Amino acid sequence: MIFSGLLFVFLAAAPLGVSGLAAGPAACANLTDFLTSSKVDSNELSLQYLGSQKGYWNAVQSSYAPSCVVYPTSSQDVSVALQGIRAAGSRFAIKAGGHNPNTFFSSVDAGVLIDLGSMTSMLYNEDTTLATYEPGSVFGDLYDYYARFNRTVVGARLAGVGTGLALGGGLSFLSPQYGMACDGFRELEVVLPNGDIVTASNTTNIDLFFAMRGGGGNAYGVVTKYTVQSRPIGEFYAGNVIYLFNQTTAVSDAIQNxxxxxxxxxxxxxxxxxxxxxxxxxxxxxxxxxxxxxxxGPDAGDAFQNFTNIPHLVNTLGIKTYPDVVNMPIPMSTELSRGDNIFRVGVHRIDDDTFQTALSNWQNWAESNKGSYVLSSIDFQPIPKSLTDASKAQGGNAMQMPDGPWYWVNYLISTVSGLSQTDYDEAQAKFRDMVKNTTNAEGLPLFINDANYDQNPLSTFSTYPKLQGIKKRYDPDNFFTNYTGGWSFD
Incomplete structure (x- = not known):
């Protein structure tokens, strides 16, 4: 479906320059007229506005003040918003869960913030086993809803993460069986940069569908509806096992094994x-x-025996529902871990001897830089062959993932709140250089969900030239490139 372009023509002809308003307020004034004040909030003291401005996992993004926040309830509203923003020449951002820590990926200063949080419809088709949902929910809401049908969708491993994660690939506890979250896409409703509303699938706008399966998120348009393959769900045997660092070697050996x-x-x-x-x-x-x-499943056999045999402080393994699993180690983990958070990512083969290098480099940095962070972590995330096989069986994604096993490494730093800009920049530079000291494997893609903007993860994809061409086709005048944040296609 294509929404009428007449509105864009009308907005473009509006005498914005006569009023002398800056681009952001000008766009907000137009959008208030077209969407009504109930869907556009420019009151910086209202609870609704503050909820949108402050609701970021990386608290640094909360320091930016949009000229207004738009709360669409349909794809048509999103189309109107994009056309009004384009006509005014305003910067903007698209926000779903607000979990991406990169500056201006879902935040904006003196521009229009499109907050998708009012778009929360979800449906299940028992005949086709397909799940359909809008982008405004977090995955925990989706898991709770689909659990009533003994089904789930492949998505985030923490309940509080928004649906946009799937556009960056989306690594799930179910991924070794079913591939990445984006592999489960069957149809997407997308509002293009020019305001057109289209369907992307394996039969319609095939190139767009390919790119939006892990190839840069909102770079090509705004997804306003997902139709995905749901999966059966039942009991899980799951939990956390916690060790002191004197077990570092034993645990790292077990992970590598x-x-x-x-x-x-x-x-x-x-x-x-x-x-x-x-x-x-x-x-x-x-x-x-x-x-x-x-x-x-309720019985893991000896799958985790190497971990449980190591002396540990805590073991919470037991029978759980899937909503229980994504609330480990405690409910609201996403919300409680909010801070000045930044991700970086690495990718390695299991036989290239970089596991211990990555771990040692991080440990040495963490010891040497106390005082600049309140928390730092390094996560090892396996990509087994069963995952890459499942991805390929569904047509593959924008990463075109090489056969496993290999693994992604996620690095996190949560800096001390209130650092001067100089001290913040210095801390981030040291963190960046530490990650660079472990060379990434050739021929493997960096994981967008965990990447920092300056790592340019798309350039590590074998499909990068193809993605560049698709980007040019759907954003030919670089509207999204120039007016909102996102991954580089240069």
Whole structure:
């Protein structure tokens, strides 16, 4: 379906320059007329506006003040908003869950913020087993809804993460069975940069559909409806096992062994090493290793035996529902971990001896830079062959993932709030350089969901030239490129 372009013509002809308003307020004034004041809020003291401005996982993004926030309830509203923004020449941002930590990817200063949080419809078709949902919910809401049908969708591993994660690939505890979240897409409703509303699927706008499966998120348009393949869900054997750092070697050996040898697609892990800025007192009180162990079924057999055999402080393994699983280690983990958070990512093969290099480089940096962060972590995320096979069986995604096993490494730093700009920049530069000190594997894609903007992850995709061409086709005048944040296609 294509929404009428007449509105864009009318907006473009509106005498914005006569009023002398800056682009952001001018766009807001027009949009208030066309969408009504109930869907456009420019009152910086209203609870609705503040909820949108402050609701970011990276608290740094909350320092930016939009000229107004638009709350669409349909794809037509999104189309009107984009056309009005284009006519005014205003900067803008699209916000779903607000979990991407990169500046201006879902935040904007003195421009229009399109907050999709009012678009929360979700449906399940028992005949086709397809799930349809709008982008405004977090994945925890979706999991709760589809659980009533004993089904789920492949999505985030934490309940509080928004649906936009799937556009960057989306790694799930179910991915070893079903591929990445984007592999489950069957049809997308997309509002293009010119305001047209189109369908993207394996039969319609095929190139757009390919690109939006992990190839740069909102770079090509705004997704206003997802239709995805749902999956059966039942009981899980899952939990966290927590160790002190004196078990670092044993745990890292177990993680590497799992990445290289596990062939059970129902078993999934994340290995995360955490460092606090507090003193150790020689007792490793500033650090811990937390394993996330998840098995799709009530009996994991010996899948996690290498981890449970290591002496540990805590073991919460037991029977859980899937909503329980995505609330590990505690409910509202996403919300409670809000801070001045930045991600970086690495990618490695299990046989290239970089596992210990990455871990040692991070440990040395964390020891040397206490005082600049309140938390830092390094996560090891396996990509087994069963995952890459499942992706290919569904047509593949924009990463065209090489055969597993290999693994992504996620690095997190949450800097001390209130640092001067100079100190903040210095901390980030040291963090960046630490990650660079572990060379990434050739021929493997960086994971967009965990990447920092300056890592230019799309350039690591074998499909990068194809994605550049698709970007030019759907954003020919670089409207999204020039007026909102996002990944580089240069």
């Amino acid at each position: 799992f990445i290289q040898y596990n062939e059970d697609p129902k078993a999934s892990i994340i290995g995360t090493y955490e460092m606090l800025p507090t003193p150790s007192f020689g007792l490793d009180l500033d650090r811990a290793v937390i394993m996330f162990l998840v098995y799709d």
